[in-house]
Amino acid sequence: MVTRKAQSLNNKAKTDSKAANEPKHIGLVVNDGYLAPYEDAIRGRHDHALWKLGQLTRNGKISLEDFASGYDYYGLHKLSRGWVFREWAPNATEIYLVGDFNNWQETEKYKAKRIEGTGNWELKISEKGMKHGDLYKMHVYWNGGSGERIPAWSQRVVQDEETKIFSAQVWNPEKPYVWRKKKFKPNKSPLLIYECHIGMSQDAEKVGTYTEFKENVLPRIIEDGYNCIQIMAIQEHPYYGSFGYHVSSFFAASSRFGTPEELKSLIDEAHRNGIAVIMDIVHSHAVKNEVEGLGNLAGDPNQYFYPGDRHEHPAWDSLCFDYGKDEVMHFLLSNCKYWLKEFHFDGFRFDGVTSMLYYSHGLGEAFCNYGDYFNGHEDDNAICYLTIANKLIHEINPNAITIAEEVSGMPGLAAKFEDGGYGFDYRMAMNIPDYWIKTIKEQSDENWKPSSIFWEVKNRRPDEKTISYCESHDQALVGDKTIVFRLIDADMYWHFKKGDENEVVHRGIALHKMIRLVTAAAINGGYLNFMGNEFGHPEWIDFPREGNGWSYKYARRQWNLVDNKDLCYHYLGDFDREMLSVIKSVRNFQRTNVQEIWHNDGDQILAFMRGDLIFVFNFNPTRSFTDYGFLVPTGSYDVVLNTDAKKFGGNGLADDSMTHMTNFDPLYVKDHKEWLKLYIPARSAVVLKKN
Numbered sequence: 001m002v003t004r005k006a007q008s009l010n011n012k013a014k015t016d017s018k019a020a021n022e023p024k025h026i027g028l029v030v031n032d033g034y035l036a037p038y039e040d041a042i043r044g045r046h047d048h049a050l051w052k053l054g055q056l057t058r059n060g061k062i063s064l065e066d067f068a069s070g071y072d073y074y075g076l077h078k079l080s081r082g083w084v085f086r087e088w089a090p091n092a093t094e095i096y097l098v099g100d101f102n103n104w105q106e107t108e109k110y111k112a113k114r115i116e117g118t119g120n121w122e123l124k125i126s127e128k129g130m131k132h133g134d135l136y137k138m139h140v141y142w143n144g145g146s147g148e149r150i151p152a153w154s155q156r157v158v159q160d161e162e163t164k165i166f167s168a169q170v171w172n173p174e175k176p177y178v179w180r181k182k183k184f185k186p187n188k189s190p191l192l193i194y195e196c197h198i199g200m201s202q203d204a205e206k207v208g209t210y211t212e213f214k215e216n217v218l219p220r221i222i223e224d225g226y227n228c229i230q231i232m233a234i235q236e237h238p239y240y241g242s243f244g245y246h247v248s249s250f251f252a253a254s255s256r257f258g259t260p261e262e263l264k265s266l267i268d269e270a271h272r273n274g275i276a277v278i279m280d281i282v283h284s285h286a287v288k289n290e291v292e293g294l295g296n297l298a299g300d301p302n303q304y305f306y307p308g309d310r311h312e313h314p315a316w317d318s319l320c321f322d323y324g325k326d327e328v329m330h331f332l333l334s335n336c337k338y339w340l341k342e343f344h345f346d347g348f349r350f351d352g353v354t355s356m357l358y359y360s361h362g363l364g365e366a367f368c369n370y371g372d373y374f375n376g377h378e379d380d381n382a383i384c385y386l387t388i389a390n391k392l393i394h395e396i397n398p399n400a401i402t403i404a405e406e407v408s409g410m411p412g413l414a415a416k417f418e419d420g421g422y423g424f425d426y427r428m429a430m431n432i433p434d435y436w437i438k439t440i441k442e443q444s445d446e447n448w449k450p451s452s453i454f455w456e457v458k459n460r461r462p463d464e465k466t467i468s469y470c471e472s473h474d475q476a477l478v479g480d481k482t483i484v485f486r487l488i489d490a491d492m493y494w495h496f497k498k499g500d501e502n503e504v505v506h507r508g509i510a511l512h513k514m515i516r517l518v519t520a521a522a523i524n525g526g527y528l529n530f531m532g533n534e535f536g537h538p539e540w541i542d543f544p545r546e547g548n549g550w551s552y553k554y555a556r557r558q559w560n561l562v563d564n565k566d567l568c569y570h571y572l573g574d575f576d577r578e579m580l581s582v583i584k585s586v587r588n589f590q591r592t593n594v595q596e597i598w599h600n601d602g603d604q605i606l607a608f609m610r611g612d613l614i615f616v617f618n619f620n621p622t623r624s625f626t627d628y629g630f631l632v633p634t635g636s637y638d639v640v641l642n643t644d645a646k647k648f649g650g651n652g653l654a655d656d657s658m659t660h661m662t663n664f665d666p667l668y669v670k671d672h673k674e675w676l677k678l679y680i681p682a683r684s685a686v687v688l689k690k691n
Helices: 004-021 027-031 033-056 210-224 260-272 326-343 353-357 380-396 431-442 450-457 483-488 503-521 559-563 569-584
Strands: 075-078 083-088 092-099 120-125 135-142 145-149 157-159 166-169 191-197 228-232 249-253 276-281 347-350 401-404 426-428 466-469 526-530 595-600 605-610 613-618 625-633 636-642 659-661 673-680 684-690
Touching: 027 033, 033 326, 033 380, 092 120, 191 210, 191 569, 210 260, 210 559, 210 569, 249 326, 260 276, 260 326, 276 326, 276 401, 326 347, 326 380, 347 380, 353 380, 380 401, 431 450, 431 466, 431 483, 431 503, 450 503, 450 595, 450 605, 466 503, 483 503, 503 569, 503 605, 503 613, 503 684, 526 569, 559 569, 569 636, 595 625, 605 625, 613 625, 613 673, 659 673, 673 684
Parallel strands: 191 228, 191 526, 228 276, 276 347, 347 401, 401 426, 426 466, 466 526
Antiparallel strands: 075 083, 083 120, 092 135, 135 145, 135 166, 157 166, 595 605, 605 613, 613 684, 625 673, 636 659, 636 684
């Protein structure tokens, strides 16, 4: 006779056995069942990364961080006695160093030797053989040719002001930089990023410096309430107008902005004020230049780059790294570690990730369904590199920040490695700026639909954090327009003085604030703003070039405009500061649920709640509403931000000093909700906080 207890145990054993035999889904599929048909591909990519990780670390005999230490070996280094120089150049037959120390002449004393059985070259130099500040290059020979080159691992590269020629520079200052803030942990609650460019950060029509940025711009960022700066164009690049995206020397901080010590001082000062510092890192491609860059370092154009049809990027006029080569992995991973360890950067925004992921670079593809991400046109080598790079970065600094600039929507990009993801902390919400541009260009104000706006600003995968933004540097380049310029255009020149605003200016100021508020209010990770756009910087960005007479007029930021209280710019800047303050008033704001309260496309009204904050928007250009009611948690509410306040350039039509009490409704007693009735002026938004 079987007892009930024995039968129960028997049934449990069968259930456990059945569960054990059922396949365990990888985390990405658990989080999103629609990915189930592609689980094999997801696992394949994950296993590929694990295999490569084992290969690079000799199956755990060394750490990934130990592997990524190439910059300590290659390049020029000062030893206790003398100097040592090393370069990876397997196709070379001879390498000489020439420079100030030997009158730029090839001599046996400065001839490198190949390390037997490798593609590495080494040269040992006496103590007096070179000194700090000397300029130098390589003369490289190969079968059938020779050339003058800057070493691939150079940590200091400078340009002659007269000849415009680049050279490597011996850099060994007597007093190395001493960090004042040795340990720093970024504040990510939420991450509020100020995207910036050192060179164009000053009022003057010139190239700004690290020190000028530290003294003149960093205090503004601190005062405005941002907790992270994202610096562009750090890696050395021959052409200033490339915005830093055509990199030549990956380990050299651009000397056009100052010295390495001055960059370290900027980062140190930011850390001392609670500001994280991340850099735009460009590992998606490299400049084609041969003398300054890696294009043909030793007679082999494919040393660092893919051969054949994949060698050149068809849209960017640049070269594509061969991520399948261990030596290239070593170079790029070491580059990640170098900037983290040597300069104390807190992480990276990886540029051009879409271009890396696909053989097509994402060009001409629509990406309409999940099958488009798993149809065999993906570069598994690049995916593997990005995954391992994220592993490395977080092994070095568990608090590091990594952001993917990616437009195709590849699933798993900002998901955990253990779940089959690529390990980024955030991905850029690149749909949002595109949406705002399209809306402003193509829709009349009467057709702005709150339901569409709300869907767009919160359209993301629930298991991946994003950086939301209305506009970045991309939307400010010549040929494009910033949001404020799309809204106001030429009237900014003639009617942006207080008391002289026309209807176009009033509309532009109102919508500029509302667009930013609804975007920032719906974040699930962080928010980004490009330098100057917070106060509606006029015009576009156009770097000096032949077509504009090498002018710096549009490659700067006119801080004098926002500092002039007689102009309307400060309204937008003041609002941006208050908006960030409100968002930061809620602990872990980015983790709170975005709960829709109401939307009505006919009225053009939207309301949603996060924590104790209620956000109410009236996008209607002409209709104001009295006693417009919303069902909200019972209690009293105070206004903490109003886009229509006079101090932000609004009309000040509502009394923001009054406390709003909810009105009882017996139908909603069980839900603990009552009616909150508000006066909502046309084209305005208000934020209320529950007491």
